[in-house]
Amino acid sequence: MTQDIDRREFLTRAALGAAAFGLGCASLQSAQRASEPGVMFVSLPPWAVARNVGWPEQARLAARVGYKGIDWPFGAVRQAGVDATRALLAELNIVPTIVNLPMRDPLGPDDDAFEAQLPKLEEDAAFCQAIGCSRFQFVLSPTTLNGQTKAERWAHVQSRLAAISPILAKHEMRMGLEFLGPLVFRMRPSRGGAPPDMTQPPPVPFVWTLRDTLELAEASGPSIGVTLDAWHWYHSRGTVGDIRAANPSRIVHVHVSDARPMPAEKVRDDMRWLPGEGAIDLVGFFRALKAIGYRGGIAPETIGPRIPADMPPEESARIALEATLKVMRKAGVA
Numbered sequence: 001m002t003q004d005i006d007r008r009e010f011l012t013r014a015a016l017g018a019a020a021f022g023l024g025c026a027s028l029q030s031a032q033r034a035s036e037p038g039v040m041f042v043s044l045p046p047w048a049v050a051r052n053v054g055w056p057e058q059a060r061l062a063a064r065v066g067y068k069g070i071d072w073p074f075g076a077v078r079q080a081g082v083d084a085t086r087a088l089l090a091e092l093n094i095v096p097t098i099v100n101l102p103m104r105d106p107l108g109p110d111d112d113a114f115e116a117q118l119p120k121l122e123e124d125a126a127f128c129q130a131i132g133c134s135r136f137q138f139v140l141s142p143t144t145l146n147g148q149t150k151a152e153r154w155a156h157v158q159s160r161l162a163a164i165s166p167i168l169a170k171h172e173m174r175m176g177l178e179f180l181g182p183l184v185f186r187m188r189p190s191r192g193g194a195p196p197d198m199t200q201p202p203p204v205p206f207v208w209t210l211r212d213t214l215e216l217a218e219a220s221g222p223s224i225g226v227t228l229d230a231w232h233w234y235h236s237r238g239t240v241g242d243i244r245a246a247n248p249s250r251i252v253h254v255h256v257s258d259a260r261p262m263p264a265e266k267v268r269d270d271m272r273w274l275p276g277e278g279a280i281d282l283v284g285f286f287r288a289l290k291a292i293g294y295r296g297g298i299a300p301e302t303i304g305p306r307i308p309a310d311m312p313p314e315e316s317a318r319i320a321l322e323a324t325l326k327v328m329r330k331a332g333v334a
Contacts, residue, residue, distance in 0.1 A: 040289065040333050042324050043069035043097040043297035045255070049320040050313040055080065056088055065317045069095035069297050071253075072133070074102045074124070082130045089132065096133040097297035098227075098253045101175060106138070107160050109146065114160060118167060125171035135252050135296070136168070136175040137227045142185045142208035153206050158220050165221025176227030176252030179213045181236030183264040209236045210243070217250050228289075229255035229301065231272055234280045235264070243288035251294050255301040256282065256324060272304035274323040276330075286331035300324045 044062035046053055053061055055076035062070045077085055077099075089096060102124050103117050128134070144153040161175075168175055186205050207213055210226065210233055217224040228243070228251055243251075258278030259271070275282055300320035307316045328334035 039295050040254075040286075040298050040328065041068035041095070041296075042321055042328075042334075043067060043071055043095070043299045044317060044321075045071040045299040045301050046073070048299070048301045048303050049307055049316045051309060051316075053313045059088060059092055059094065061314060061317060063092035063094050065314060066321055067094065067317070069097035071098050071297070071299050072096050074099045077131070078102075078124070078127060082127065085131045095297070096128075096131055097299070098135040098137050098176070099128065099133060101136040101138040106164070107141075107157050114163075118163065121164065122167050122170070125168055125173050128173060129171040134173050136173060137178060137253055138175060139178045139180065140207050140213065142180045142206055143203035144206050148204070150204060150206055153204075154216070157207075158216065161216070161220035161224050165223040168223035169221075174223050174225055174252050176225050177207075177213050177217060178227040178229055178255075179208050179210065179232055179236070180269075181208055181229075181232035181234070181238070182267045182269060183235070184268055187265070208232075210238050210246070214246055214250055218247070222249075225250035225252040227253040227255065229257075230275075230280055230282060230285050231255065231257045231259060231269075231301070233285070234259055235267055240281065240284040240288045243285065244291055246292060248292040248294055251289070251292070251296075253296060254289065254294070254298045256285075256298055256327075257300065257302045257304070258282065270303050272302050272306070274302050274306045274320065275300060276323055276327040277306070282327045283331040286328055286333045290331070290333045298324060298328065 044050060044058070044065075044067040046058040046062075050058055050061055055073055059070050059072070077096075080088075085096075103121055104113075106114060106117070108114070125136075128136070140157075144150060148156070161177075164175065186203055186208060188200055188202055207216055210228065213226045217226060226246075232255075233243075256275050257272035258275050258280050259267075260273060261279045262271075300323065302320050302323075307320065325334050
């Protein structure tokens with residue numbers, strides 16, 4: 001694709017490319033069967049378990065180690081283009097599971113800047129559809145911003161998500177909102193281990209539980225859901241019952257890791273253990289997902305001492321995959 005084609009032509013090409021791809025790439029279709037109803041598969045999140053590996057090598061590493069999908073980087077893949085990416089995925093027989101929403105500050109205060117990005121979002125969603133990906137993800141701030149009340153922040157965020165939802169629906173995509181559960185994200189900030197600045201007002205909590213995130217998603221449109229991270233679920237005091245009560249169409253993606261018991265105020269985000277090593281009821285977690293019919297990726301987001309930064313990427317990817325599959329087999333979902 002050259003840079004001088006117009007937006008309409010790009011969207012037309014992307015749609016035609018997606019159709020041709022669905023008919024012509026049998027090996028990728030085989031991989032995508034992993035995401036059919038009732039099936040969970042492990043997807044490589046490179047930032048967590050294969051650091052310092054760029055595209056397309058991270059996709060090759062994922063396939064080589066045994067992952068069925070990859071949480072892919074938008075910029076590098078977009079630059080590679082539809083044809084090269086489709087060919088690579090077909091060759092490797094893996095799924096392009098999910099990608100971060102490629103919008104700049106979509107929940108920020110500037111309405112004009114947000115609206116100006118919507119045509120580009122449609123192009124980006126068309127690109128994702130053309131390579132066989134149907135899911136975006138986005139991390140929610142667990143507190144309000146700029147002195148807003150929770151109600152004010154809710155109205156603002158809901159309106160933005162409601163504008164995004166129909167664009168995603170047009171290209172058969174969904175977006176998972178990831179909530180951040182640990183108390184540290186709702187505390188006064190501190191630096192270098194110093195005590196928090198008690199002269200500053202405490203942050204105002206916004207959305208930091210599965211229940212609230214599901215409510216926000218349901219209020220925002222059918223294409224909005226949740227990226228359910230077991231670490232954040234556990235530290236928000238989520239329950240298996242919360243998962244079982246969820247509408248399965250709202251669970252877009254899943255992250256998994258484990259935690260050791262410790263006081264809530266001491267938990268930091270880079271303390272994660274490998275699945276099955278800690279206190280999180282991951283068997284109950286996976287069985288609840290199976291019970292509601294979740295289908296899609298399971299990404300081992302084990303950010304912490306068990307996957308040190310200097311560990312060779314292939315070794316860290318293998319360790320994370322083996323630990324995840326062990327728990328999934330114990331739960332009867334792999």
